[in-house]
Amino acid sequence: xxxxxxxxxxxxxxxxxxxxxxxxxxxxxxxxxxxxxxxxxxxxxxxxxxxxxxxxxxxxxxxxxxxxxxxxxxxxxxxxxxxxxxxxxxxxxxxxxxxxxxxxxxxxxxxxxxxxxxxxxxxxxxxxxxxxxxxxxxxxxxxxxxxxxxxxxxxxxxxxxxxxxxxxxxxxxxxxxxxxxxxxxxxxxxxxxxxxxxxxxxxxxxxxxxxxxxxxxxxxxxxxxxxxxxxxxxxxxxxxxxxxxxxxxxxxxxxxxxxxxxxxxxxxxxxxxxxxxxxxxxxxxxxxxxxxxxxxxxxxxxxx
Numbered sequence: 001x002x003x004x005x006x007x008x009x010x011x012x013x014x015x016x017x018x019x020x021x022x023x024x025x026x027x028x029x030x031x032x033x034x035x036x037x038x039x040x041x042x043x044x045x046x047x048x049x050x051x052x053x054x055x056x057x058x059x060x061x062x063x064x065x066x067x068x069x070x071x072x073x074x075x076x077x078x079x080x081x082x083x084x085x086x087x088x089x090x091x092x093x094x095x096x097x098x099x100x101x102x103x104x105x106x107x108x109x110x111x112x113x114x115x116x117x118x119x120x121x122x123x124x125x126x127x128x129x130x131x132x133x134x135x136x137x138x139x140x141x142x143x144x145x146x147x148x149x150x151x152x153x154x155x156x157x158x159x160x161x162x163x164x165x166x167x168x169x170x171x172x173x174x175x176x177x178x179x180x181x182x183x184x185x186x187x188x189x190x191x192x193x194x195x196x197x198x199x200x201x202x203x204x205x206x207x208x209x210x211x212x213x214x215x216x217x218x219x220x221x222x223x224x225x226x227x228x229x230x231x232x233x234x235x236x237x238x239x240x241x242x243x244x245x246x247x248x249x250x251x252x253x254x255x256x257x258x259x260x261x262x263x264x265x266x267x268x269x270x271x272x273x274x275x276x277x278x279x280x281x282x283x284x285x286x287x288x289x290x291x292x293x294x295x296x297x298x299x300x301x302x303x304x
Contacts, residue, residue: 014066014083014094015101020058022289023158023185027054027165029296030181034169036303037177037249042169046115050124050168053108054161057128060101061135061157067095068140072207078200102132112168123167123174131160148210155189173242177249180238181299187235188292191228195272195285198225213281222273225284229269233262236295250302257298261291 031050035042066073066084074085083089109128113121139154159182166178197204197211198221204214213221236258242249268287272280 010083010088011097014063014089014097015059016062016066017059019062020055022293023058023161024051024055025293026181026185026296027051027161029165029300030162030178031165031169032300033181033249033303034166034173034178036300037244038170038172040170043115046112046168049108049112049115050165053105053112053124053128054164056101056108057105057132057164058161060098060105061132063094063098063101064136065140067091067098068136069144070094072209075207076200076203078203105132109164116168119171120168123171124164127160127163127167131157131164134160145209148212148215150211151190151193155186155193158189159183159186161185173244177239177242177244180242183238184236184295185292187228187232188288191225191232191269192285192288194221194225194228195281195288198222198272198281199285222269222281225281226266226269226273229265229284233258233265236262239299250299252302254295254298254302257294261294265291 027050031042031047034040066082069079070084070091073079073082079085084091084094105128106125109124110121112124134154135157139150139157143150143154162182162185163174163178166181167174194211194213198213198218201214201218204211213224216224237255239250240248240255240258265284265287268280268284272284274280
């Protein structure tokens, strides 16, 4: 029994749960906002398919990128204790587990057609497939080791969970309100990853991974991070100006939350400019996760 629990724990760790927890929450937030905005009742079956589908899809992407990066993970200090490089799981088993999760995520997305409508299910499948393809193929296999702009095109996958959640509920406002909600995650990703890369600059350089803030000077890196933070904070105000049937989707709760949390983010980014050291960039990286979560919580509350 103890060995089985240990094995389950290893597979669980392989999926990088701290990443997919947040992505599942963005899908939940997008779906609930869409439900509240258009007064659509979401069945427990649909909720289960959305959340389990996004969880398995995100876990699949993380598992297969871990499989792809097993060679460099064994060298980098930050990653050498992950399940594959630490030999707690074989590369073949990791790959097969990831492929099984891909299949599960696609099946769950397809089943949404039976709990809502065919168009909702098709859109969920499309966004799920797009997210997996963008993260695994475009980012991990094609761009990560070749381009310093890798996270820009690779960042589209981060918006996929929110789009899956929204489209599973309704197609109304999908490319207006839905796109803005997904855009919150897409705009957030470069700042989040570049702050991490600046903190682990030596690690990335040791394996020749050209993350932007690892291959340019610390001074320029800090300015790039600050610029993306400003863009992100300004974009976070967009939901306040979205109207449905002449009425605002969100109100002052979201607006004040976006302003206050945005000011905090910009203050920290300014600290990175003043002292572009590991501690400051790490602080920005660590604060960025709760920042995004707080925005989605405010979005949910105001949409009610």
